[in-house]
Amino acid sequence: MKELLSIKDLVTEIPLRDTVVYPVDHVSFSVNEGEAFGIVGESGSGKSMTCRSILRLLQPPAHVTHGEIVYDGKRISDYTENEFAAVRGKGISMVFQDPMTSLNPVLRIGEQIFEAFDASLTKQQRQEQAVELLKQVGISSAEERLKEYPHQFSGGMRQRAMIAITLARNPRLLLADEPTTALDVTIQDQILTLLKKLQRERNMGVVFVSHDLGVVARFCERMAVMYAGQIVEMSSVEEIFSNPQHPYTIGLMNSMPSLQKVSEWLVPISGMPPDLRALPQGCRFAPRCPWASSECEKAPIAISETAPGHFSRCLKAAEMKKLVSDAKNERHE
Amino acid sequence: MLRTSFAKEPKTHRVFRRLQMPWNLVAACIILIPVLIIAIFPGWFTHQNPTDFNYDAILSSPSAAHIFGTDSFGRDIFTRVLYATHLDLEIGVFCVLFPFIFGSTMGVLAGYFGGWFDSLIMRILDIVVAFPFFVLILAIMAILGPGMINMFIAVSIVGWVSYARLTRSEVLVSKKMEYVQAAQILGYSKPRILFKHVLPNVITPAIVFVVSDIVLCILLGSSLSFLGLGVQPPTPEWGAMISDGQSFLSQAWWISTFPGLAILLVGIGFSLLGDSLVDLFRLN
Amino acid sequence: MQFFKYLIRRLLETIPVLIVISLLVFLMIHLIPGDPAVVMLGGRATPQALENLRVEMGFKDPLYIQYFHFLKNLFSLNLGNSIYYHVPVFELISSRLGVTLNLIVYTALIAIVLTVPLAIYSADHRNQAGDQIIRVLGLVGICAPGFWLAILLMLAFSIKIPIFPVGGYSSGFLNVVKSLFLPALTLSFGMIAILVRSLRSSLIDVLKTDYVAFARVKGISKARLMVRHVLRSGLISTVTLLGVNLSWLVGGTLAVEKVFALPGIGVLMIDSISSRDYPVVQGVTLVFALLVVLINILTDLSYSVLDPRVSLE
Numbered sequence: 001m002k003e004l005l006s007i008k009d010l011v012t013e014i015p016l017r018d019t020v021v022y023p024v025d026h027v028s029f030s031v032n033e034g035e036a037f038g039i040v041g042e043s044g045s046g047k048s049m050t051c052r053s054i055l056r057l058l059q060p061p062a063h064v065t066h067g068e069i070v071y072d073g074k075r076i077s078d079y080t081e082n083e084f085a086a087v088r089g090k091g092i093s094m095v096f097q098d099p100m101t102s103l104n105p106v107l108r109i110g111e112q113i114f115e116a117f118d119a120s121l122t123k124q125q126r127q128e129q130a131v132e133l134l135k136q137v138g139i140s141s142a143e144e145r146l147k148e149y150p151h152q153f154s155g156g157m158r159q160r161a162m163i164a165i166t167l168a169r170n171p172r173l174l175l176a177d178e179p180t181t182a183l184d185v186t187i188q189d190q191i192l193t194l195l196k197k198l199q200r201e202r203n204m205g206v207v208f209v210s211h212d213l214g215v216v217a218r219f220c221e222r223m224a225v226m227y228a229g230q231i232v233e234m235s236s237v238e239e240i241f242s243n244p245q246h247p248y249t250i251g252l253m254n255s256m257p258s259l260q261k262v263s264e265w266l267v268p269i270s271g272m273p274p275d276l277r278a279l280p281q282g283c284r285f286a287p288r289c290p291w292a293s294s295e296c297e298k299a300p301i302a303i304s305e306t307a308p309g310h311f312s313r314c315l316k317a318a319e320m321k322k323l324v325s326d327a328k329n330e331r332h333e
Numbered sequence: 334m335l336r337t338s339f340a341k342e343p344k345t346h347r348v349f350r351r352l353q354m355p356w357n358l359v360a361a362c363i364i365l366i367p368v369l370i371i372a373i374f375p376g377w378f379t380h381q382n383p384t385d386f387n388y389d390a391i392l393s394s395p396s397a398a399h400i401f402g403t404d405s406f407g408r409d410i411f412t413r414v415l416y417a418t419h420l421d422l423e424i425g426v427f428c429v430l431f432p433f434i435f436g437s438t439m440g441v442l443a444g445y446f447g448g449w450f451d452s453l454i455m456r457i458l459d460i461v462v463a464f465p466f467f468v469l470i471l472a473i474m475a476i477l478g479p480g481m482i483n484m485f486i487a488v489s490i491v492g493w494v495s496y497a498r499l500t501r502s503e504v505l506v507s508k509k510m511e512y513v514q515a516a517q518i519l520g521y522s523k524p525r526i527l528f529k530h531v532l533p534n535v536i537t538p539a540i541v542f543v544v545s546d547i548v549l550c551i552l553l554g555s556s557l558s559f560l561g562l563g564v565q566p567p568t569p570e571w572g573a574m575i576s577d578g579q580s581f582l583s584q585a586w587w588i589s590t591f592p593g594l595a596i597l598l599v600g601i602g603f604s605l606l607g608d609s610l611v612d613l614f615r616l617n
Numbered sequence: 618m619q620f621f622k623y624l625i626r627r628l629l630e631t632i633p634v635l636i637v638i639s640l641l642v643f644l645m646i647h648l649i650p651g652d653p654a655v656v657m658l659g660g661r662a663t664p665q666a667l668e669n670l671r672v673e674m675g676f677k678d679p680l681y682i683q684y685f686h687f688l689k690n691l692f693s694l695n696l697g698n699s700i701y702y703h704v705p706v707f708e709l710i711s712s713r714l715g716v717t718l719n720l721i722v723y724t725a726l727i728a729i730v731l732t733v734p735l736a737i738y739s740a741d742h743r744n745q746a747g748d749q750i751i752r753v754l755g756l757v758g759i760c761a762p763g764f765w766l767a768i769l770l771m772l773a774f775s776i777k778i779p780i781f782p783v784g785g786y787s788s789g790f791l792n793v794v795k796s797l798f799l800p801a802l803t804l805s806f807g808m809i810a811i812l813v814r815s816l817r818s819s820l821i822d823v824l825k826t827d828y829v830a831f832a833r834v835k836g837i838s839k840a841r842l843m844v845r846h847v848l849r850s851g852l853i854s855t856v857t858l859l860g861v862n863l864s865w866l867v868g869g870t871l872a873v874e875k876v877f878a879l880p881g882i883g884v885l886m887i888d889s890i891s892s893r894d895y896p897v898v899q900g901v902t903l904v905f906a907l908l909v910v911l912i913n914i915l916t917d918l919s920y921s922v923l924d925p926r927v928s929l930e
Contacts, residue, residue: 052830055834057830057833057834059825060743085836085838085839086836088833088834088835088836089834089835089836089837090836093834093835094831094834096827096830096831097827098827101826101827101828102827102828102830102831103828103831104828104832104846104849104850105828105850105924106849106850106853106923106924107845107846107849115832115835115837115841115845116835116836116837162831165831165835166834166835168835169835169836459634460634460637460641463634463637463638463906463909463910464638464902464905464906464909465864465865465867465868465869465905465906465908465909466865466868467865467868467869467871468867468868468886468902468905468906469868471868471871471886471887471890472645472898472902474890475645475889475890475893475895475898476645476648476649548759548760552760552762552763555762556762556763556764556871556872559762559764559872560871560872560875560887561891562887562890562891572762572764575762575764575765575768576764578768579768579876582768582771582772582776583776586772589765589768589769589772590769590772592765593761593762593765593766593768593769596760596761596762596765597757597760597761597762597765600759600760600761601756601757601760604756604759604760605756
């Protein structure tokens with residue numbers, strides 16, 4: 001499989017009143033053609049910022065200060081604004097979390113689709129392709145719908161419309177930032193199924209960002225877990241679930257109702273996500289980690305390959321299996 | 334080099350933000366405090382009198398003896414500008430006093446108690462708002478006659494409406510806030526809720542409005558004096574002085590220019606004060 | 618179709634306001650302390666002149682009958698006669714209304730043309746040097762008295778560098794453009810200052826939104842982005858502000874008209890107040906109020922056109 005996107009050591013900083021924070025702190029990962037790559041984390045972990053940093057959609061004063069982004073073999077991180085504008089939409093596209101705020105409320109849906117098309121198409125062609133797109137995302141009576149405004153659509157339909165717009169230019173990579181979070185649970189399922197179908201049909205790479213581990217697990221082949229601006233674990237979905245190598249990942253799995261059988265207890269992760277302005281000296285998860293030792297708190301932990309294709313930022317990755325089963329046995333006593 | 338955001342933050346700003354000083358307030362004080370001193374003690378800054386005729390120096394241009402030049406009677410413009418300071422400040426303050434007190438009270442009562450009183454206030458509001466402000470003032474002054482006192486009356490009759498509208502909507506918003514509802518559930522008496530909980534949050538936007546209203550009133554007062562309907566001669570007033578200078582514009586530009594600069598400066602001072610209050614009360 | 622229904626309803630809603638306006642304008646003369654006839658003609662008028670005036674103005678009838686006559690006259694466009702000029706008030710006003718209206722429209726045009734690029738530049742270069750300069754100029758525009766700016770402009774561009782006429786007004790399109798330019802520019806300063814501040818703020822808010830980010834994802838050009846997405850949304854609140862400012866302008870042309878000696882209804886108002894020509898004062902006040910009502914309706918209508926979320930209910 002060809003590598004479509006490669007991110008190396010991406011750093012984004014936000015200068016604050018009296019300090020500087022790094023919501024994206026040396027993040028590296030890659031996505032192959034046609035592959036679905038998930039990024040999981042709490043709010044504030046930096047997963048959304050990462051997507052926006054890739055597509056240069058940051059709000060000042062946030063800005064990228066370091067890192068290399070290679071897309072389809074080209075170092076797009078070096079591109080000028082004009083060159084980059086060509087990449088957006090055509091190569092890499094993005095779907096946002098809340099379709100209500102992502103669609104311009106004063107323009108008709110049709111217009112918002114039309115302007116995504118190439119300038120060379122005739123009005124007739126645009127109309128036809130727009131109708132086709134709406135049908136593909138499962139919106140019926142497409143012709144009438146084109147003339148309507150976003151506020152006339154239901155939540156699920158708006159998300160479908162947004163997906164349709166993103167697909168207008170046939171992107172080869174789609175960044176999906178919590179695409180189902182703002183929707184009802186029943187609609188979530190529909191949208192996920194739709195996205196998967198479209199991904200397969202078009203052989204699109206997808207970066208799927210979510211706080212819901214269960215959703216990412218169903219959708220993606222490979223995934224990364226982010227915490228406090230860093231990737232703390234990365235591997236295939238199968239690997240991570242059968243052999244988690246970071247306490248935070250384990251914590252996430254234990255706290256997700258979608259992943260637990262009814263009889264097992266839900267165990268929330270104690271403590272709060274860290275304040276980026278006052279990060280601990282050593283491991284950033286240590287304050288909340290049930291297995292943290294003094295060594296964990298001494299110095300920042302680097303990410304390393306603890307098993308083939310499996311990366312973790314935990315010093316105790318190797319013993320993780322034993323630590324987990326010990327904890328389970330304790331609970332049952 | 335990565336170019337990834339829409340715009341980069343200028344380096345100078347990092348310095349300013351680190352200092353965390355309210356620059357608006359500092360600038361406002363630099364302007365207004367000297368102005369206040371000049372208003373109260375104009376004599377400290379000039380040894381001449383505003384009414385001193387000096388027929389040897391009619392229409393003379395700015396010089397060491399007469400910093401702002403002289404007018405058609407040989408009077409020193411600088412002195413006249415200084416002595417007129419207190420007048421426009423008084424106009425600003427007195428024109429907002431009654432509207433602020435009366436209007437805010439009416440607005441708070443209307444918003445808090447609702448009912449027929451609220452409807453009455455709203456009807457009056459609608460009527461007054463239907464007329465252009467300046468025209469209404471003029472119409473009332475046409476009835477009452479020219480002069481500063483009449484101007485205060487006219488502005489009071491019309492001006493309280495803006496304060497009523499502002500405080501009323503603030504009260505309506507406050508009423509829905511949870512801390513007021515909590516106070517009501519706890520059984521606090523209505524006056525207590527009004528004074529301790531609703532009023533403090535409602536009054537801050539009104540205070541900010543007062544400051545910008547002062548600017549408007551100073552402009553209004555000087556405009557009316559310029560038109561001959563406000564302050565009557567020979568009292569020196571900035572607007573009236575600008576009017577006097579119009580006839581001599583081609584020969585003596587300084588007569589009209591400097592009083593206008595004074596109005597501008599005072600206006601800027603109060604505007605900056607208002608902006609700093611907005612920042613202070615975190616109203617944006 | 619819905620639009621016309623809304624329009625009709627809006628017009629009907631203004632009727633109570635119009636009635637109140639007519640009532641207040643009518644009462645103006647009677648609110649003056651003292652005998653209206655004496656007030657109008659002065660203390661030295663002869664008893665016969667006073668009596669003639671009383672008969673002519675109908676001061677002897679009870680108030681409600683006078684009001685009835687007043688309304689009746691209104692509908693036949695009879696606003697009484699000017700004491701000073703001895704011609705019907707209606708004629709006086711209609712011959713001068715055009716000048717003032719031209720001035721207002723001219724001012725609005727200059728304001729609109731200058732506001733949009735300034736606001737876009739400010740929002741795009743937020744907090745940088747250019748933006749700060751524009752903000753300072755805006756502060757000056759708001760705090761500087763209009764009549765003073767008028768005089769300064771006259772000094773600069775009519776006297777020192779004679780490009781524009783010192784004052785006066787002559788008909789003919791080119792003449793109007795020339796003679797009204799400085800007055801309109803003066804009046805527009807204050808408007809531009811307020812409008813740019815508001816539009817800039819709206820634009821900055823819009824630029825932060827997700828839908829602008831999403832539009833950028835689509836890869837559309839920056840120009841198109843600015844105009845179709847950012848401007849369209851940002852303009853909505855500024856349009857309302859424009860309407861409010863135009864209302865201010867209705868009474869605000871007075872001082873500028875005086876400075877530039879333009880024969881508009883503003884100058885008419887000032888002179889009539891000084892000469893206690895109350896029928897004229899009444900008439901002009903009425904016209905001003907009507908203009909404001911009209912502007913309010915237009916503002917509401919344009920708001921509903923710009924923002925499809927506002928239902929015409």
